[in-house]
Each structure stands twice: as structure tokens, then as C-alpha cells.
Amino acid sequence: MNETRALTTYIAHFIDELVHDGVQDVVISPGSRSTPMALLMAEHPNMNVYIQIDERSAAFFALGMAKAKQKPVALLCTSGTAAANYFPAIVEAHYSRVPLIVLTADRPHELREVGAPQAINQIGLYGSHVKWFTDMALPEEDKRMIRYARTSAARSVQICTQSPKGPVHLNFPFREPLIPDYEGIFEKISQKISPITIDNGTYHLSDQWFHQFAENLNGLKRGLIICGAIESNSFAKGIVQLANKLQFPILADPLSQLRSGTHDKTMIVDSYDAFLRSEVIQAELEFDVVLRFGAMPVSKALLKFLRKHRDALHYVVDDGGGWRDPEHLVDEMITCDASDFCASLQSYLPTPAKQNDWMKKWLMVNEKAKKVMTSIHEMDDLDESKIFALLQDVLPEKSALFVGNSMPIRDIDSFFMVNDKEIKIMANRGANGIDGLVSSAIGAAVYEKKLVLVLGDLSFFHDLNGLLAAKLNKINLTILVVNNNGGGIFSYLPQSSHPKHFELLFGTPADLDFSHAAALYGGSYHKVVDWIDFHQAMKNANDHNGLSIIEIPTNREKNVVAHRQLWTNVSQEIISLLEGGTF
Amino acid sequence: MNETRALTTYIAHFIDELVHDGVQDVVISPGSRSTPMALLMAEHPNMNVYIQIDERSAAFFALGMAKAKQKPVALLCTSGTAAANYFPAIVEAHYSRVPLIVLTADRPHELREVGAPQAINQIGLYGSHVKWFTDMALPEEDKRMIRYARTSAARSVQICTQSPKGPVHLNFPFREPLIPDYEGIFEKISQKISPITIDNGTYHLSDQWFHQFAENLNGLKRGLIICGAIESNSFAKGIVQLANKLQFPILADPLSQLRSGTHDKTMIVDSYDAFLRSEVIQAELEFDVVLRFGAMPVSKALLKFLRKHRDALHYVVDDGGGWRDPEHLVDEMITCDASDFCASLQSYLPTPAKQNDWMKKWLMVNEKAKKVMTSIHEMDDLDESKIFALLQDVLPEKSALFVGNSMPIRDIDSFFMVNDKEIKIMANRGANGIDGLVSSAIGAAVYEKKLVLVLGDLSFFHDLNGLLAAKLNKINLTILVVNNNGGGIFSYLPQSSHPKHFELLFGTPADLDFSHAAALYGGSYHKVVDWIDFHQAMKNANDHNGLSIIEIPTNREKNVVAHRQLWTNVSQEIISLLEGGTF
Structure with a gap:
């Protein structure tokens, strides 16, 4: 026919x-x-x-x-x-x-x-x-x-x-x-095919432009490089070289892929989400210029810090997808491929500037914050911050971590620090939904052979159907469900001081026993009882083919208290250090 | 503030x-x-x-x-x-x-x-x-x-x-x-409220219009009233009176709500989906005019029958939502409230016409088809047609049946016949999706206190998350899952003769044990083993508070064979009857 x-x-x-x-x-x-x-x-x-x-x-x-x-x-x-x-x-x-x-x-x-x-x-x-x-x-x-x-x-x-x-x-x-x-x-x-070839260029600026831009930066010593989510395999090397030439610290969001890998990390600041919560510390770290790459970083503390400095010069380098600047801080919006930008700008900059006191202060504050945060490892109870602090240890080399929205991505930001493993960190940060995370991670696991998804119980519930794809298409991955029985993030928000309707509208405990979900989709299941058990469960999952579900029960109220105590400790210790006048 | x-x-x-x-x-x-x-x-x-x-x-x-x-x-x-x-x-x-x-x-x-x-x-x-x-x-x-x-x-x-x-x-x-x-x-x-009141009229046509329309119908003896999905509490009474005056049979889709209830059903034809599959029978039942109400009926056999008669006058009465006429058969599109239409038109029609031979033939063919279909009740194996044929017996008085898409709504159309119980039949027939059916039924169960949802395994899987609403909001309902482990409808379509990619793309067996889904959401669960067990399970579910899930395992291949055999029997027996010259 x-x-x-x-x-x-x-x-x-x-x-x-x-x-x-x-x-x-x-x-x-x-x-x-x-x-x-x-x-x-x-x-x-x-x-x-x-x-x-x-x-x-x-x-x-x-x-x-x-x-x-x-x-x-x-x-x-x-x-x-x-x-x-x-x-x-x-x-x-x-x-x-x-x-x-x-x-x-x-x-x-x-x-x-x-x-x-x-x-x-x-x-x-x-x-x-x-x-x-x-x-x-x-x-x-x-x-x-x-x-x-x-x-x-x-x-x-x-x-x-x-x-x-x-x-x-x-x-x-x-x-x-x-x-x-x-x-x-x-x-x-x-026999009849004459295929079409696609050659897509990237956004590029002229040599003159870079020459001029390098001159604009000349003499600006208190500068921050801020890197949000970015997808580029060559970016890490370029940005590190650029930072070295400028002697600007790099505030690296976990999705910038700068916290893990084999590149030089001496200029990378990874604990800003912890120490920028204090206004006293913020005041010690004022800056004159910002060079921002990629999507907006996750950290709210950083956002608040930035918006306090509307007078600082604010440059954003973007690959042309829109105007990512919720605080309307931008002075110059630069549409240019980020890796190209780093390589080109570098060639117009003079030999590396000398590390100045301001830069040293940033790096020392960062180190101090991290040192205070090591106290997390002494916690006996199952606690959310410790889960995220442990991940860089328990994840294998050349693995991928898919991170859920709401609290997990914030906890990764706070507690996943620089390391030399090649761990790719992925998330759905376009619209930050709690939906579709199981499926997204399973899709990523087709190409990332050692993948761990960490997400909350509401997100896990939202996309339970996603598990069918792992079963039907025989995909290996480990899912770490941080189960605080409800919407953990709301305990950090003003809603939590309104007990009258809180559990109904915000806490929304679903009381689901996820062992049944694992059984439905043919995954292995383990509920963690303590930290030794957690390490063992992660090891077993890594050795196991197919779908492994590990559930860690935590407590919403205790978790908020622990987080807040930690932020207080970080601030106090850094303030003591600063008052001690080491700088 | x-x-x-x-x-x-x-x-x-x-x-x-x-x-x-x-x-x-x-x-x-x-x-x-x-x-x-x-x-x-x-x-x-x-x-x-x-x-x-x-x-x-x-x-x-x-x-x-x-x-x-x-x-x-x-x-x-x-x-x-x-x-x-x-x-x-x-x-x-x-x-x-x-x-x-x-x-x-x-x-x-x-x-x-x-x-x-x-x-x-x-x-x-x-x-x-x-x-x-x-x-x-x-x-x-x-x-x-x-x-x-x-x-x-x-x-x-x-x-x-x-x-x-x-x-x-x-x-x-x-x-x-x-x-x-x-x-x-x-x-x-x-104290400060002055609320606003909403008074919505309905579409209405003039007395002159009805006078003229009644004249148009005058002398047309071979007329069909076709009723698709319609939402109106007063429609049943009006359409039955109109049919009696016109002496037109009413082809009543299950969603017309005309198959169940206490109204007069002598003019209602309910088995057309079975007997209109034969072209020989179709030829005996030709018509000159159609009056159609509500959405397009479910039956494909009816649709094919209608499109063979492009010369017949085709009227559609619609409440103004668009142009529901996929075969482009309409000669006159009437925007008018359906109940108003019935009441108004009636008053312009002469005293009831006498039942003619053509009308008798329709009703006798309908009776014969139903008689042949009683053979379903003799089936020993768990079979899909029998489930749907049994529903009118096992559903309690004043109950509601929510019907899934793909095969269940077609099986209800084929096998759920007129009865005096008040059973409201509901479905999502706007876009006929297999999605959202669990949730839709749970929503309906808030107001329909005795509600049974019948749906296939793929639909059930698609909206498993819907079950959480029954748990969180404490809603009672019974879910009957017809589990043929995949997309049953494709076995009826030409795709089924392409075994090379059939199971991968169309059959899509998911091999899910739904007892785990019941356990996850706190529902009772029973897997039916035979028909006695089915009756008992439906009875238990009716007595049970909360969510009851009843699964009936069936077989896609056997099911198609049984359906096709039945349609052949219906056609043969009716053709014999017609050839016998009883008419």
C-alpha cells in the first residue's frame, strides 16, 4: 500500500x-x-x-x-x-x-x-x-x-x-x-541517504573585548569568582588558572563540579554556606568585584551576602540562556562560553598577582569553618548533616552523586567538601522540583555506572513510579532515602512556628514503609540503624547489581537543632579567630 | 506589619x-x-x-x-x-x-x-x-x-x-x-463582607425553533437516539419521554447514566456494541435520522455503523463545549441544554407514534444479543468479559462504578447491561488517558460513599501515588485491578500480529506484585482465584472500611480469543434469527 x-x-x-x-x-x-x-x-x-x-x-x-x-x-x-x-x-x-x-x-x-x-x-x-x-x-x-x-x-x-x-x-x-x-x-x-551534519558554534567575544575587560579588572584586588551549576568538561582547569592569575578565591557550588576531581583546589572555598551566615564574618570579607559563572549557587547565605554589596562590580558570564540574576545585581552580562572566557581572559592578564591578606583571610576562614564542622563526625545519632559529610568518604572513585531537592542539595552544599575523587554531582536545579528525581537518577545511571541518588522521603514518594525503569531496563543504582517522614525543609522556615496547621500543610508525614516499594520493584532494601551499619550498607550496595535502596531514618526537629547549633559554633570560632588578630 | x-x-x-x-x-x-x-x-x-x-x-x-x-x-x-x-x-x-x-x-x-x-x-x-x-x-x-x-x-x-x-x-x-x-x-x-452571587443560565432555543424542529422530524420513522456521556440529573426522565413520543430506540452509552436507575428502560438498547460488529446485521438496521446527545459514545462498532450512513440526517445536541463529531457527520449542531431540549421538543410532538416493525427489530436484536451473551456466565476460568458482566450483580444499590480507560470502559460498554439499581458510572473520557484514574476515583469516593474502581494493571501502576490520598484523607473505596500484566488493548489491534517488537513496545509486561502496593498504602489486598472467591472478595470489600484492593489475574491472549468467539456467536445467532424471518 x-x-x-x-x-x-x-x-x-x-x-x-x-x-x-x-x-x-x-x-x-x-x-x-x-x-x-x-x-x-x-x-x-x-x-x-x-x-x-x-x-x-x-x-x-x-x-x-x-x-x-x-x-x-x-x-x-x-x-x-x-x-x-x-x-x-x-x-x-x-x-x-x-x-x-x-x-x-x-x-x-x-x-x-x-x-x-x-x-x-x-x-x-x-x-x-x-x-x-x-x-x-x-x-x-x-x-x-x-x-x-x-x-x-x-x-x-x-x-x-x-x-x-x-x-x-x-x-x-x-x-x-x-x-x-x-x-x-x-x-x-x-542507499538513498544523504545525511545532514550539524556544526554548532559557541558564544564568543573578540580579542579587543578581552583586552579591555582585563584592563577593567586591573587593580581590583578584592574579587570573588563564584561558580554555580555548569556543564563543561574543560571548565575546572580554565577557572583554576584564571583564579590563580587574578588571585581571587573561587566560591564553588557543588554543581560547579569544582569540589571533586584532580584539578588544583588551593583557591577553592567550599564552606562559605556555613561561615557567611554570620554578619560579623561577612563584614570581614567585603569585596569589590564578582565574576560569576553558571547557574545561581544553591547557598542562601551567599545570596544574602551578595545582595548586601550592590556597589560591588558584578559580572555574569552566561552561555546565553537568559538572565540568571534574581537580585538584579548585574552590571555587565557577558554572553560567552565559560571555558572560552577563562582561556581568553587569562591571556590578557599580567603574571599572577601576589596573594594578598584579604585573599589569605578568605582561605583561613574557610579552613576554620571546615575544621569546626569536623565535629559532625562525632555525632552518634543518625543525623542528616553527618550523612552528607560522610558521602565523600563512602562514594567510590569515579562515581556520580545525584542529589535531591529541598534539603539534600542544601546539605550537600554545606557538608560535601573538596576532595580528589572524581565524583560528578548532579541535580535538577532548573526548577528545583521534588518531582522526577528517581527517574532522573536512573536515567543518569545508564551512563554513570556507579551512581548514588540521595533524596528525601517526599521526593522518593513523588517518583516511586520511576523505579519501574530500573526494573524494566535493568539499571544499577543505589538510592539513599533520608527519611524524616515529611517535608524537612519547612522546619527551617517561619511556617514551623505555626503549630496549628503545621503538620497538616507542611510537615505532611506520610508514614510510608518503603520496604514495600523496594519489594514492588525488585530492589534490595536496608534500613540503617547506626553509622557502622550505614558504612556497611553503602559497601554492600556498591557490590550489588541492580537497584539498592538504603533508608536512613532521621528526625525533623532534632535535625534543625543540630544544624543551628553547628552554624553557631562555626560563627563563634571564626569570630574568635578574627578577634584574635591572626590576620 | x-x-x-x-x-x-x-x-x-x-x-x-x-x-x-x-x-x-x-x-x-x-x-x-x-x-x-x-x-x-x-x-x-x-x-x-x-x-x-x-x-x-x-x-x-x-x-x-x-x-x-x-x-x-x-x-x-x-x-x-x-x-x-x-x-x-x-x-x-x-x-x-x-x-x-x-x-x-x-x-x-x-x-x-x-x-x-x-x-x-x-x-x-x-x-x-x-x-x-x-x-x-x-x-x-x-x-x-x-x-x-x-x-x-x-x-x-x-x-x-x-x-x-x-x-x-x-x-x-x-x-x-x-x-x-x-x-x-x-x-x-x-462584618465587612458583601459577597457576590453567580447565576449561570443554560443554552436555550426559542419556541419557534422547537416548533420547526418538531416539523422536520415529522414522518421520519427510522430514527436513533444516541446518548454518550452526559452529566444531568434530569436527563434520563426527559430522554425516555422523548423516545417514547418519537418511537426511536435509545442507544445508551454506559456513561449516559441510562443503563442503571429506576426510569423506564423499554426503549433502551444496551448491547449495540456486540451486534453492530456484523455488517449483515447493520444492513438490517438502517436508519434515516440520528439525534445524538452528550459526548461521543465509547463503542467503535457504533461509530463505524454511523459513518456508513452519511446520508442520514444527523443532529447533535451539545451544551456548547465544542464540536464533538469526529466523523464529520453532523447536519445540524444544536447548542442547547439537553434536558431543556427533551422537555421542549416533546411538547411540540404529536401523541406517541405507534411502535413500527423497524423499532421492533432493533429491540429484538438487542434482546437476542443479550441472551447469547449470558453464555459468559458459564465460563469457569477468570475472564475479563465475565468480570464486567458480573459487576451489575455484585455492586450494591446506590453505588458508583469508576471505570478505567483502554479495555475496562469498552468492556463495561459491551457487558454492563440495563438494571434497576442506581449505579452511577463514571470515567475520565475527556482525553481517555490511562493516567490519574486511582486519584480520580478516590476523589469521587469522597462524595460517592460506595465506590468501586475497576481498571487495568498499567493504569493502576500509572497512578499508584494516588493511593496516598486514600490513606491521608481516610477515604473508603474498593479497587478492582484486572491484571493481564500489560497493555491488554494492543492484543485487539493490528500491532499484535508483529511479534518481533510486540512485548517490548506494546505488551509491556511489568510483572508487578500489587500486594506490595497495598501494603505500602495500608490497604487490604486479595488476589482472586475463582469466581466464588471473587463474589466473596467483593462482599468483604463492601463491608470493609478504608481501601480494599482486589486483583483478578487474567490472560491477554485467552481474553482476545474469548471476546472474538463471543462476537461471532452473537452475530451468527442474530443472523439466524433474522433469516428465520421472524420480522
């Missing part, structure tokens, strides 16, 4: 072009309308098909995979609310700049908005949260339309991988019959 | 107006930015607060409640992807015309699109799938702004309850501090 031939050829070329342009992973959720694409993807020799039945989890699974691989991943679902379930992950991908190619099947035009089953308005379904939307033409097999199909695939890869990366959405109308004539189609079309 | 007073007063008035206009239920998901609204809703003496941590499930929970109550229900969540998780249920509410008031908290304008945490672009977040979107002003406390807050609440109720009903979205920017001064606020403002 001509229709089936047109359907087969058109979609096969589309898929073949995706593969040619580097899209070799697709997460498929079962459906009928998407059958042509699903069967042909399964048939393509170089396309890896992953299955997740829940589309919300499927999209986060693809997001995690794309994050770990730093390449676009495709998603495929049928028409209707299936597509709407992708929305949370698409929003996250948009703000965290992750390339996703979202493929939704649709009814043909004559069956739209006329009460046909499982048909919804999918035109522009994700609004401003995708970089590109296109409603594809119905399959046809003349040369021009085949080329259009290939071009659309290439273009989707181009757009989603251009800086800033992000999701794109292609909507495919399909008429029945939906079964393509898939057997041997890719050999058949292989 | 003035800011806190403004926040408190403005939001208290908004909530108070919602309650005044009949919105007394809200489903809240925990969050920080939404604190002002959450605390004040919890404080309002006449607002019922329900909690669900997963926003996707929360929105379906609200949808189910609104469906059962036939009144708007409010939803509240914090900023970010939380709001994006509402999307699937909002799409469903849009297409199934369910009134929802979606309240999302947002950052104030100066914190939007500048990298602030948990801030996404929430402007028009749900696109064309809400009836109204508004970005509210920041709280202020002067009289005009208080009146604006009340008006916005009233207006949201007006729009979502106007025919066609649907969801509305109000986005609230909140600045810190977020804690309102809630103690006693509703007594305080009660």
Missing part, C-alpha cells in the same frame, strides 16, 4: 537522521498512535530503546540520561494526556538547559478538536518551555518530503544542542493504518 | 468569596510559596482541606471530587514544576467539562525569569486547556483591591461552572513574608 510505504519511508528517514546526528537513545511509553515511530525506532540497529510506562517518569528518565551523556535523548509517547505528563520534565529541561527531543504522536488534522478519542490540542502544548515546536506534515514519500523529514530531525538536534541547550517538541500526525513495513527498511533506505 | 495585613485580608477575602460561591473543597499539595493561601484555607471554617503530596495525583483527586459533586473544587500548589504536574488532569477536565479552580503560587514579578529558585514561567501555563487564566495582582488592602480579590474568586466560579464547564487558572504572586496573620481573620472580616 502506498500509504504504508509513505509512512514507513518518511519516518524511517526521520529516525535515521536523528541517529546520524547523535541521538541514539529513546525512552518510549507504550501507545497506539505512536506505533509507526515506536516500531521503526525498535528496528533501527543503532537506536537504544528504553521503556517506561509512566510518561512523567519517562521524561525525567530521558532528562537524566541526556544530562549524564551531555547529548540529546529522544522521548516518544502517544496522543492525549500522555504528552501532558511530559510537562514537568520539559520545564526542568528548559531551565536546566538539557537537550531533549520530544516526539508526540497525534491524530491527523481532521480528527482534532472533534471529540475523537485520546485527542487533545497538542499544538504548542508546552508553551514557552520548549525552544522549538513544530507540527509535522503527514507522511509522504516524494523526495522533497523525505528531505523535509530528515531536515526536521537534523534541525531538532541543532536547536536543542545550540547554546543554551533545551527541549524541542515535534508533533506527528498519523493516520491509520499505523503499522509500518519495517522489516529491512533501514537497509533499503541506506 | 502592613504587608502581612494586606496579604491576610486580600487572600482571606478571596477564599471567603470562593466558599460563598460554593467552593468548599480544596486539594492542597505542600509547598512554601503557597503558604498564605494554604494557611488561610485551613483556617476557614467552611473549607475542607484534602492533602495529596504528588500534584499530578492531587489534580486528578480534585477532578474526581468535582465530577461526583458536580461542583467546582479548588487546587493549590506552590510555584515551579509542582504546577506543571497538574497539566494532565487539567487537560482531562477541559475535555470532560469538569469545573476546577486551579490556584498556583508564584514569585512576584521581579523574581520571574531571573534564575530565582523554583520559579518558572507560569503565565498561561496550561495554554488552551483552561477556560480562563489570570495573573493576579500582588496583595493590597484598600477597598478596591479587596473587591478585586472577591470579584476574581466569584468570576473564577462563574467561568468554570458556565456551560461548558471546565478548569480555570489563577496565578498568585506572593512576596515574603509569607505567613498571614490568620488567627480569627474570618470573624474579623465577616
